[in-house]
Amino acid sequence: xxxxxxxxxxxxxxxxxxxxxxxxxxxxxxxxxxxxxxxxxxxxxxxxxxxxxxxxxxxxxxxxxxxxxxxxxxxxxxxxxxxxxxxxxxxxxxxxxxxxxxxxxxxxxxxxxxxxxxxxxxxxxxxxxxxxxxxxxxxxxxxxxxxxxxxxxxxxxxxxxxxxxxxxxxxxxxxxxxxxxxxxxxxxxxxxxxxxxxxxxxxxxxxxxxxxxxxxxxxxxxxxxxxxxxxxxxxxxxxxxxxxxxxxxxxxxxxxxxxxxxxxxxxxxxxxxxxxxxxxxxxxxxxxxxxxxxxxx
Amino acid sequence: xxxxxxxxxxxxxxxxxxxxxxxxxxxxxxxxxxxxxxxxxxxxxxxxxxxxxxxxxxxxxxxxxxxxxxxxxxxxxxxxxxxxxxxxxxxxxxxxxxxxxxxxxxxxxxxxxxxxxxxxxxxxxxxxxxxxxxxxxxxxxxxxxxxxxxx
Numbered sequence: 001x002x003x004x005x006x007x008x009x010x011x012x013x014x015x016x017x018x019x020x021x022x023x024x025x026x027x028x029x030x031x032x033x034x035x036x037x038x039x040x041x042x043x044x045x046x047x048x049x050x051x052x053x054x055x056x057x058x059x060x061x062x063x064x065x066x067x068x069x070x071x072x073x074x075x076x077x078x079x080x081x082x083x084x085x086x087x088x089x090x091x092x093x094x095x096x097x098x099x100x101x102x103x104x105x106x107x108x109x110x111x112x113x114x115x116x117x118x119x120x121x122x123x124x125x126x127x128x129x130x131x132x133x134x135x136x137x138x139x140x141x142x143x144x145x146x147x148x149x150x151x152x153x154x155x156x157x158x159x160x161x162x163x164x165x166x167x168x169x170x171x172x173x174x175x176x177x178x179x180x181x182x183x184x185x186x187x188x189x190x191x192x193x194x195x196x197x198x199x200x201x202x203x204x205x206x207x208x209x210x211x212x213x214x215x216x217x218x219x220x221x222x223x224x225x226x227x228x229x230x231x232x233x234x235x236x237x238x239x240x241x242x243x244x245x246x247x248x249x250x251x252x253x254x255x256x257x258x259x260x261x262x263x264x265x266x267x268x269x270x271x272x273x274x275x276x277x278x279x280x281x282x283x284x285x286x287x288x289x290x291x292x293x294x295x296x297x
Numbered sequence: 298x299x300x301x302x303x304x305x306x307x308x309x310x311x312x313x314x315x316x317x318x319x320x321x322x323x324x325x326x327x328x329x330x331x332x333x334x335x336x337x338x339x340x341x342x343x344x345x346x347x348x349x350x351x352x353x354x355x356x357x358x359x360x361x362x363x364x365x366x367x368x369x370x371x372x373x374x375x376x377x378x379x380x381x382x383x384x385x386x387x388x389x390x391x392x393x394x395x396x397x398x399x400x401x402x403x404x405x406x407x408x409x410x411x412x413x414x415x416x417x418x419x420x421x422x423x424x425x426x427x428x429x430x431x432x433x434x435x436x437x438x439x440x441x442x443x444x445x446x447x448x
Contacts (some may be wrong), residue, residue: 002372010334010336012334013334013336013337013369013372014334015336016336016337017336017339020340020342020343020361021362021363021366024359024362024365025358026358027347027357028357028404030357035357036399038357039351042347046348052304052309053303053307054307054309055306057311058310059312060311061310062307112416166333189439
């Protein structure tokens with residue numbers, strides 16, 4: 001920091017300063033009728049390019065703000081659209097379930113699958129309905145596509161279902177439309193949880209690919225006609241005795257979000273037509289599903 | 298200097314509330330006054346103030362009076378007190394901005410009472426802070442401007 005003690009301003013500087021002061025005071029004293037034309041003249045000449053610059057800067061700033069808003073809206077829409085396939089799929093499943101409910105007519109209740117984060121998810125399913133809603137052990141759990149599993153334990157308002165992927169699951173099965181029976185279980189090994197096995201098919205009955213396998217109704221647990229899967233190919237054969245086939249499941253438990261729990265009284269029914277019927281989209285608008293607590297026969 | 302004037306019209310609208318936005322034209326005027334004679338500072342201040350008045354003509358002449366005084370004082374103070382310290386120069390800009398506002402407000406006689414107090418004790422100091430901060434940034438890049446020109 002330096003200090004200078006000498007006088008710097010000259011008489012000319014003082015004269016200019018005083019002149020400017022007087023001009024300023026004169027401008028202040030000008031009547032309104034004279035101020036406006038002078039100001040307007042300055043704005044229209046000297047200031048015009050600068051005001052134009054400022055105008056464009058303001059427009060640019062506003063455009064930037066609008067762009068930011070638009071980007072935010074676009075991002076929100078993009079985020080919302082990421083859920084669209086899931087919502088569409090869920091909507092489709094619910095429509096199918098509604099269609100199934102209207103065809104079943106009675107003896108069922110609906111439940112949500114409360115998926116758990118863990119390795120057991122897909123083997124056992126926690127359902128949002130329990131004994132208070134009328135769920136009983138061994139009740140079949142189905143979706144519009146086919147069998148998911150069966151109820152194993154029942155609490156007051158929840159229940160645990162054993163999915164067909166569980167190693168302990170077995171279901172008496174038959175080839176749809178033919179008197180060929182067997183036992184369906186989950187496939188073990190690398191494809192565990194992905195495929196089913198149809199055991200005990202008599203050696204004389206050769207099944208081709210694509211043949212539909214449904215529950216047989218034997219054993220008194222599952223009604224007849226609930227789809228289990230379709231034949232993909234032969235897995236093994238015991239010489240001259242029986243064949244084992246690989247099935248592609250009708251339903252994968254991990255993908256089920258809403259299910260129907262059939263009442264035990266439907267165990268003796270034949271539901272082949274119920275599951276075979278195509279989904280009538282127009283009919284799903286009807287309030288076919290009973291509200292929880294479900295309508296019990 | 299021209300860059301500061303352009304910045305005043307291009308950059309200032311993007312810097313938020315115009316009441317607190319830095320006054321780049323005032324910075325340019327102060328730097329000009331520091332580098333030249335007080336008379337030049339006064340004349341430049343008068344012209345800058347007149348143009349400012351043209352944009353806001355409700356108190357036509359008030360800004361001209363204020364910037365004339367500030368321009369002259371900046372050139373005169375340079376002879377008495379010249380600092381090479383950035384913070385001192387920022388303080389100088391802050392005081393100049395506040396004095397300019399005070400003179401313009403009082404000469405314009407547009408405010409009174411609480412509004413005048415708010416303007417002089419709140420808005421003007423805040424605007425002065427913004428202007429001095431902008432001057433500090435400018436000086437960081439163009440420090441040579443601080444050095445006074447030949448007498």
